[in-house]
Amino acid sequence: MTTHTNTWFYYLLFILFSLVNIPIEAQDAQGEKPNFIIIFADDLGYGDLSSYGHPSIKTPYLDRMAEEGQKWTNFYVAASVCTPSRAAILTGRLPVRSGMASSKRRVLFPDSKGGLPASEITLAEHLKSAGYNTACIGKWHLGHKDAFLPTTHGFDYYFGIPYSNDMDRTSQLPYREYLMQADEKIKTEDFNVPLYRNTEIIERPVNQNTITKRYSEETINYIKEHKKSPFFVYLAHNLPHVPLFVSEEYKGKSARGLYGDIIEEIDAGVGDIMNFLEEEGLAENTILVFTSDNGPWLTFKEKGGSAGLLRAGKGTTWEGGMREPALFWGPGTIKPGLRHDLGSSMDLFVTFSKMAGLEVPTDREMDGVDISGTLLNGNPSTRKSILYYRGTEIYAVRIGKYKAHYITQGEYGEFGKREEHEPPILYNLDTDPSEQFELTGDYTDVLNEFDLILEQHNAKLVKGKDQLVERE
Amino acid sequence: MTTHTNTWFYYLLFILFSLVNIPIEAQDAQGEKPNFIIIFADDLGYGDLSSYGHPSIKTPYLDRMAEEGQKWTNFYVAASVCTPSRAAILTGRLPVRSGMASSKRRVLFPDSKGGLPASEITLAEHLKSAGYNTACIGKWHLGHKDAFLPTTHGFDYYFGIPYSNDMDRTSQLPYREYLMQADEKIKTEDFNVPLYRNTEIIERPVNQNTITKRYSEETINYIKEHKKSPFFVYLAHNLPHVPLFVSEEYKGKSARGLYGDIIEEIDAGVGDIMNFLEEEGLAENTILVFTSDNGPWLTFKEKGGSAGLLRAGKGTTWEGGMREPALFWGPGTIKPGLRHDLGSSMDLFVTFSKMAGLEVPTDREMDGVDISGTLLNGNPSTRKSILYYRGTEIYAVRIGKYKAHYITQGEYGEFGKREEHEPPILYNLDTDPSEQFELTGDYTDVLNEFDLILEQHNAKLVKGKDQLVERE
Numbered sequence: 029m030t031t032h033t034n035t036w037f038y039y040l041l042f043i044l045f046s047l048v049n050i051p052i053e054a055q056d057a058q059g060e061k062p063n064f065i066i067i068f069a070d071d072l073g074y075g076d077l078s079s080y081g082h083p084s085i086k087t088p089y090l091d092r093m094a095e096e097g098q099k100w101t102n103f104y105v106a107a108s109v110c111t112p113s114r115a116a117i118l119t120g121r122l123p124v125r126s127g128m129a130s131s132k133r134r135v136l137f138p139d140s141k142g143g144l145p146a147s148e149i150t151l152a153e154h155l156k157s158a159g160y161n162t163a164c165i166g167k168w169h170l171g172h173k174d175a176f177l178p179t180t181h182g183f184d185y186y187f188g189i190p191y192s193n194d195m196d197r198t199s200q201l202p203y204r205e206y207l208m209q210a211d212e213k214i215k216t217e218d219f220n221v222p223l224y225r226n227t228e229i230i231e232r233p234v235n236q237n238t239i240t241k242r243y244s245e246e247t248i249n250y251i252k253e254h255k256k257s258p259f260f261v262y263l264a265h266n267l268p269h270v271p272l273f274v275s276e277e278y279k280g281k282s283a284r285g286l287y288g289d290i291i292e293e294i295d296a297g298v299g300d301i302m303n304f305l306e307e308e309g310l311a312e313n314t315i316l317v318f319t320s321d322n323g324p325w326l327t328f329k330e331k332g333g334s335a336g337l338l339r340a341g342k343g344t345t346w347e348g349g350m351r352e353p354a355l356f357w358g359p360g361t362i363k364p365g366l367r368h369d370l371g372s373s374m375d376l377f378v379t380f381s382k383m384a385g386l387e388v389p390t391d392r393e394m395d396g397v398d399i400s401g402t403l404l405n406g407n408p409s410t411r412k413s414i415l416y417y418r419g420t421e422i423y424a425v426r427i428g429k430y431k432a433h434y435i436t437q438g439e440y441g442e443f444g445k446r447e448e449h450e451p452p453i454l455y456n457l458d459t460d461p462s463e464q465f466e467l468t469g470d471y472t473d474v475l476n477e478f479d480l481i482l483e484q485h486n487a488k489l490v491k492g493k494d495q496l497v498e499r500e
Numbered sequence: 501m502t503t504h505t506n507t508w509f510y511y512l513l514f515i516l517f518s519l520v521n522i523p524i525e526a527q528d529a530q531g532e533k534p535n536f537i538i539i540f541a542d543d544l545g546y547g548d549l550s551s552y553g554h555p556s557i558k559t560p561y562l563d564r565m566a567e568e569g570q571k572w573t574n575f576y577v578a579a580s581v582c583t584p585s586r587a588a589i590l591t592g593r594l595p596v597r598s599g600m601a602s603s604k605r606r607v608l609f610p611d612s613k614g615g616l617p618a619s620e621i622t623l624a625e626h627l628k629s630a631g632y633n634t635a636c637i638g639k640w641h642l643g644h645k646d647a648f649l650p651t652t653h654g655f656d657y658y659f660g661i662p663y664s665n666d667m668d669r670t671s672q673l674p675y676r677e678y679l680m681q682a683d684e685k686i687k688t689e690d691f692n693v694p695l696y697r698n699t700e701i702i703e704r705p706v707n708q709n710t711i712t713k714r715y716s717e718e719t720i721n722y723i724k725e726h727k728k729s730p731f732f733v734y735l736a737h738n739l740p741h742v743p744l745f746v747s748e749e750y751k752g753k754s755a756r757g758l759y760g761d762i763i764e765e766i767d768a769g770v771g772d773i774m775n776f777l778e779e780e781g782l783a784e785n786t787i788l789v790f791t792s793d794n795g796p797w798l799t800f801k802e803k804g805g806s807a808g809l810l811r812a813g814k815g816t817t818w819e820g821g822m823r824e825p826a827l828f829w830g831p832g833t834i835k836p837g838l839r840h841d842l843g844s845s846m847d848l849f850v851t852f853s854k855m856a857g858l859e860v861p862t863d864r865e866m867d868g869v870d871i872s873g874t875l876l877n878g879n880p881s882t883r884k885s886i887l888y889y890r891g892t893e894i895y896a897v898r899i900g901k902y903k904a905h906y907i908t909q910g911e912y913g914e915f916g917k918r919e920e921h922e923p924p925i926l927y928n929l930d931t932d933p934s935e936q937f938e939l940t941g942d943y944t945d946v947l948n949e950f951d952l953i954l955e956q957h958n959a960k961l962v963k964g965k966d967q968l969v970e971r972e
Contacts, residue, residue: 075553078838079551081551081552081808083823084840086838086840095567101550284930329936330931330932330937334809334933336547336553336809337547351555366563458755458756459760462806
């Protein structure tokens with residue numbers, strides 16, 4: 029009889045736990061602070077995922093994020109090139125404020141002396157003050173001198189390449205000529221980039237063929253070791269930035285060719301992370317974000333990605349340069365749905381700080397807004413406008429559906445013709461997402477709103493000292 | 501005790517039926533023949549659904565079809581304009597064979613005398629021979645003279661407009677000038693198009709504001725009355741072809757403007773049909789297909805749709821003209837998944853005939869292939885090539901990933917410059933879906949394959965008598 033009762037008791041217990049589906053251990057240990065994982069691709073375009081319309085790339089796990097979570101279609105980064113975009117996502121501030129945008133140089137190079145100033149507060153640093161474990165896995169590109177490495181900016185752990193994978197090139201061929209060769213001719217050993225663990229170089233040149241896989245694995249290992257307390261992992265893939273490399277397992281897997289192979293390897297890593305979170309009972313208390321630093325590098329043709337129906341790509345302030353896929357996943361946390369709301373990578377700092385019970389810093393201008401109402405409850409986004417900076421200048425502004433181009437310029441390299449527009453060129457991005465049909469007629473009221481936004485912004489703007497310009 | 505046993509018995513029965521989830525009545529009445537519903541939009545582009553990447557149009561029900569069913573990304577129609585594309589989907593044959601493609605006129609007009617010849621066998625006619633109830637709801641455009649109406653071609657029931665919604669125009673303004681006016685100036689009464697029920701005109705001019713909604717309702721009503729035996733419904737919306745009209749309920753609903761309102765009203769109709777099928781226990785025995793007749797009419801700017809990342813649109817043999825969204829839904833029948841396989845609207849005739857237990861006609865050349873292995877079991881598609889006809893000429897051919905353009909020409913109207921290419925321009929559509937990067941180098945083997953396909957095709961081709969050219 030006792031045995032029988034015990035069996036029923038355990039059976040009942042099993043059913044109850046199956047229903048709530050949250051292992052008690054994890055829940056207890058973490059309290060109410062959610063974990064955050066930001067996966068940041070490099071040069072991946074708006075049109076490069078199947079859920080964003082690509083016809084020959086398969087991204088089942090990213091599509092699953094879209095189906096079970098939120099898929100945003102008007103989500104922006106703060107710059108159309110690496111360094112400033114990365115400064116912005118980690119600080120919640122426009123890169124012009126931190127000096128991580130420059131009028132002289134687009135990004136940091138191996139000969140650069142500067143980096144993200146110590147006075148800047150990164151999301152990692154901020155979350156640490158609330159007891160988070162923090163890791164940066166992947167591309168940093170905010171300063172590779174000792175004073176600027178991730179470990180100086182609030183990350184407990186760093187594993188990755190401190191800048192772009194096309195740097196430290198040892199081939200004597202001109203840059204573009206080298207990279208435009210057949211895929212077989214591009215060798216990982218021709219890029220003498222270092223791989224760091226914390227502050228030590230552990231491999232040089234990095235074997236870039238395996239780097240995507242290793243980044244995903246490092247992420248899972250870090251979480252495995254730190255799952256008992258809240259964690260923040262910033263997983264910034266070096267790819268699909270040129271040169272393109274992929275592991276043997278994924279080579280030739282995608283119909284899209286090498287570029288697609290890489291996206292599919294990144295996607296598989298996302299799937300591994302999702303599965304791991306679910307197996308460990310962490311999924312309900314973790315917010316997983318996927319986006320990219322800027323649009324596709326179109327001048328590299330099939331070696332670059334696709335902005336889908338958006339105009340132009342990396343390096344420009346057209347939509348293709350700065351609008352990115354953005355997926356938010358957290359079963360039971362993120363309210364599933366398609367979101368046409370405006371959002372920015374800079375909103376993550378403010379939103380995640382709030383969700384971790386932290387105030388945002390009040391001693392500086394913040395450019396992010398709290399979008400947790402949208403993520404958790406499906407409320408309309410609190411973001412109303414987007415500033416499109418190129419270097420240290422505003423080229424365009426979006427307010428609601430309207431976008432005004434004050435300056436237009438093609439991609440850097442061969443298409444860089446700059447044109448100023450007074451009055452600005454106006455588009456309705458909701459009815460004309462491809463920026464094809466310039467609005468004519470009387471838009472005085474709309475233009476007045478733009479003037480006001482710009483006036484308010486410029487009145488409070490203090491440009492940081494240019495961190496990109498100094499060379500060794 | 502008896503009561504108790506009865507309760508348990510019914511409880512068990514309930515659980516069993518819940519598990520198999522097929523209402524017995526429907527299953528019994530229909531035997532094993534599946535029902536078919538083809539929803540065919542007009543001028544809807546590859547990029548116009550949210551599941552195909554549109555950033556400001558919401559299509560939750562079509563997206564649900566994509567998630568729960570199959571989403572095809574390389575699915576083609578047989579012509580880039582209305583009449584020939586419609587002849588092809590209903591006969592499973594290239595329109596050049598039936599005379600429904602012409603070198604003189606693109607489509608049928610109200611002054612046309614011709615139509616789909618009686619000798620052609622439509623899918624409706626064929627399925628009727630297996631006991632199907634058949635209805636055509638919507639745009640016909642295969643002949644509006646009595647001899648050519650849907651009821652002469654195997655459809656038991658017809659409700660719809662027999663040609664395009666921009667015809668029978670009563671305004672004296674030039675066509676394009678009229679249509680490019682502000683939306684408020686375009687009036688449904690300026691198009692004196694008739695609405696038929698079977699062979700009678702019941703309304704003229706049609707109130708186009710409510711026509712989309714009425715088509716969806718007619719579909720549901722028809723199924724309601726014929727659910728006891730297998731049915732085939734061909735629901736061919738007249739919209740979003742210009743002029744654009746929408747019901748009051750959907751006006752202003754979409755951020756995309758009037759064009760988006762219409763897509764969202766069509767989507768809602770798809771949702772109503774899906775919900776109805778589920779409520780009636782018909783979903784498991786019905787295959788629902790959604791696609792469109794040709795690409796977006798780009799010369800109408802924001803009044804036309806988007807081909808997403810594909811090149812050009814309606815009227816051309818670039819991908820944007822002939823590649824369409826294609827969704828297949830049937831819970832428990834269609835094997836869910838993203839399909840990069842080649843498919844054609846002409847395959848539906850052969851595939852559905854086979855699924856209904858019918859042989860395909862052997863007295864004529866059929867251009868469709870059986871894709872049921874892909875739909876039901878997820879096998880690779882049996883289709884290996886696509887012919888891109890414009891009028892009665894082959895402009896391009898796709899074999900696997902390669903597409904060869906023999907002739908290129910822009911949209912009709914102002915962009916119609918025709919160029920012949922010898923050797924043909926070659927693209928790899930898997931790595932370059934936007935047809936941007938012409939392949940150079942030695943593709944002799946590939947070109948030989950193209951020669952062979954064309955030789956085989958032309959050897960057996962008997963062009964039908966031009967049905968579009970004769971006017972009253």
